[in-house]
Amino acid sequence: MSNGWWPGYGVPVMDSGYATDITMTVNGEPCAVRVDNRMSVLDLLRERLGLTGPKKGCDHGQCGACTVLIGTGLADGRRVNACLALAVAHDGASIQTIEGLGKPDDLHPLQRSFLRHDAFQCGYCTPGQLCSAVGMLSEPGPSAITADLAADPPLTLGEIRERMSGNLCRCGAYVNIVEAIAAEVPKSATGTGT
Amino acid sequence: MKPFTYVRAGSPAEAVGEFRDGAAYLGGGTNLVDLMRLGVTAPARVIDVTGAVSDEITVRDSGGLTIGAGVRNSDLGSHPLVRERYPMLARAVLNGASGQVRNAATVGGNLLQRTRCPYFQDVTMPCNKRSPGSGCQAMAPGADTEHLAILGHSSFCAATHPSDLAVALTALNTRVHVASPASVGQSAGPDNSRWIEMPGLHRLPGGMPEQDTVLQPGELITEVELPPPSSGRQAYRKVRERASFAFALVSVAALLDIGPDGLVRDCRVALGGVAHAPWRAHAAERVVLGARPGDAAFAGAAEAELRYARPLPGNEYKVVLARNLIASVLEELMP
Numbered sequence: 001m002s003n004g005w006w007p008g009y010g011v012p013v014m015d016s017g018y019a020t021d022i023t024m025t026v027n028g029e030p031c032a033v034r035v036d037n038r039m040s041v042l043d044l045l046r047e048r049l050g051l052t053g054p055k056k057g058c059d060h061g062q063c064g065a066c067t068v069l070i071g072t073g074l075a076d077g078r079r080v081n082a083c084l085a086l087a088v089a090h091d092g093a094s095i096q097t098i099e100g101l102g103k104p105d106d107l108h109p110l111q112r113s114f115l116r117h118d119a120f121q122c123g124y125c126t127p128g129q130l131c132s133a134v135g136m137l138s139e140p141g142p143s144a145i146t147a148d149l150a151a152d153p154p155l156t157l158g159e160i161r162e163r164m165s166g167n168l169c170r171c172g173a174y175v176n177i178v179e180a181i182a183a184e185v186p187k188s189a190t191g192t193g194t
Numbered sequence: 195m196k197p198f199t200y201v202r203a204g205s206p207a208e209a210v211g212e213f214r215d216g217a218a219y220l221g222g223g224t225n226l227v228d229l230m231r232l233g234v235t236a237p238a239r240v241i242d243v244t245g246a247v248s249d250e251i252t253v254r255d256s257g258g259l260t261i262g263a264g265v266r267n268s269d270l271g272s273h274p275l276v277r278e279r280y281p282m283l284a285r286a287v288l289n290g291a292s293g294q295v296r297n298a299a300t301v302g303g304n305l306l307q308r309t310r311c312p313y314f315q316d317v318t319m320p321c322n323k324r325s326p327g328s329g330c331q332a333m334a335p336g337a338d339t340e341h342l343a344i345l346g347h348s349s350f351c352a353a354t355h356p357s358d359l360a361v362a363l364t365a366l367n368t369r370v371h372v373a374s375p376a377s378v379g380q381s382a383g384p385d386n387s388r389w390i391e392m393p394g395l396h397r398l399p400g401g402m403p404e405q406d407t408v409l410q411p412g413e414l415i416t417e418v419e420l421p422p423p424s425s426g427r428q429a430y431r432k433v434r435e436r437a438s439f440a441f442a443l444v445s446v447a448a449l450l451d452i453g454p455d456g457l458v459r460d461c462r463v464a465l466g467g468v469a470h471a472p473w474r475a476h477a478a479e480r481v482v483l484g485a486r487p488g489d490a491a492f493a494g495a496a497e498a499e500l501r502y503a504r505p506l507p508g509n510e511y512k513v514v515l516a517r518n519l520i521a522s523v524l525e526e527l528m529p
């Protein structure tokens with residue numbers, strides 16, 4: 001827990017009018033905080049709640065390192081860029097970060113798969129890749145590369161690549177990331193080919 | 195980022211009533227928050243409208259769809275009726291941004307997103323759109339014009355509109371419902387709302403590039419109305435610098451309907467990435483309508499549309515690209 005200072009903004013303004021009391025459920029735990037209206041969900045998680053799994057890569061929604069799952073309940077969490085989400089606009093939301101996905105002694109199946117497939121080098125993008133993959137696997141419908149719009153296509157390697165394009169990896173571990181995710185696609189949702 | 199007050203509106207009337215000079219409406223925030231962080235815009239008041247407008251897609255008696263302005267892009271692109279009846283729209287949405295951004299971005303916000311012109315986004319550069327009267331760096335010798343306009347621009351601004359969704363809506367003859375503050379007066383109806391046709395929502399820069407659209411201050415898009423589906427085949431094709439998660443260099447939304455006599459009875463073409471507004475290619479359509487479809491008609495259509503293109507030094511390639519893309523997409527739509 002930091003003292004309330006956070007990068008890029010200077011001293012927070014906590015006067016009423018420029019700050020708001022909000023409540024959230026973060027990784028299943030209720031939390032009540034007063035936030036400067038300018039604060040992103042990412043800065044709230046990292047600087048106020050001590051959850052440094054979500055990373056600040058670009059702070060512009062272009063790299064995906066900050067990806068978390070946000071919903072009204074854990075079950076319907078959608079992957080979003082926490083850097084572009086204002087905390088004040090997420091009063092009442094449920095947020096899941098990499099810290100809530102698995103624990104060192106109880107890893108999420110995708111985390112185990114990333115280890116097995118050597119799906120990272122420096123690891124900076126990995127928490128975002130994992131949260132993004134969890135969200136992606138529950139998103140319905142076609143993608144930009146799906147030939148038949150009417151069908152829910154099998155999650156081929158090509159489909160996974162397209163659907164994960166919001167997560168960059170500067171180490172270039174993409175090949176193994178895609179294979180780690182493909183290994184965890186439910187059998188009913190896989191197809192043949194790439 | 196400058197401190198701002200935050201208000202959550204529960205209805206369009208409440209949102210419009212909360213509007214003051216210097217306020218901004220917040221949808222998913224995927225563009226606004228970024229612009230605030232860059233210092234491009236600094237609203238004193240942010241009005242969250244995600245609870246003020248519908249986030250549902252409904253079928254009207256006519257068979258058309260009404261799309262709430264709060265519908266997330268991901269829900270629009272995956273909706274079964276959008277995929278079945280308006281395939282160019284589903285394709286356009288699925289080709290935009292990333293999975294994470296589509297989950298947050300709203301339909302209203304997508305239409306009103308600002309240009310990604312590098313000089314608009316860089317507050318150290320002159321830009322008539324960001325700071326009226328400061329000049330246009332894109333007109334300077336050696337400027338980076340690769341992503342800028344080839345049609346409809348002025349000496350004040352050569353920015354392009356970045357939306358994919360808006361290109362498809364422009365080809366589909368959509369209209370947009372807008373809630374207006376009382377100050378907008380009689381141009382809005384008695385219920386303080388009005389309809390704006392697309393094309394027609396976005397404007398060309400002329401001498402006022404600071405205005406992206408015809409909306410008056412405080413006006414709020416509440417829903418988008420798609421007409422009943424047209425017969426004919428539809429396509430959306432986007433050319434960009436990488437295969438995914440990039441803005442269009444040029445994109446084309448098109449519809450082609452061929453009658454029993456073998457002649458074209460309906461043709462719609464709209465272009466993205468080439469102008470300050472999604473560009474309805476009326477000249478191309480006029481060549482194809484009533485003609486026998488085929489290479490000659492399609493090449494003639496593309497030529498007619500690009501005849502008056504005025505590329506900037508460095509983006510001449512877009513003229514060739516747009517011409518080839520129009521012909522190629524229309525050919526793809528042949529039965």
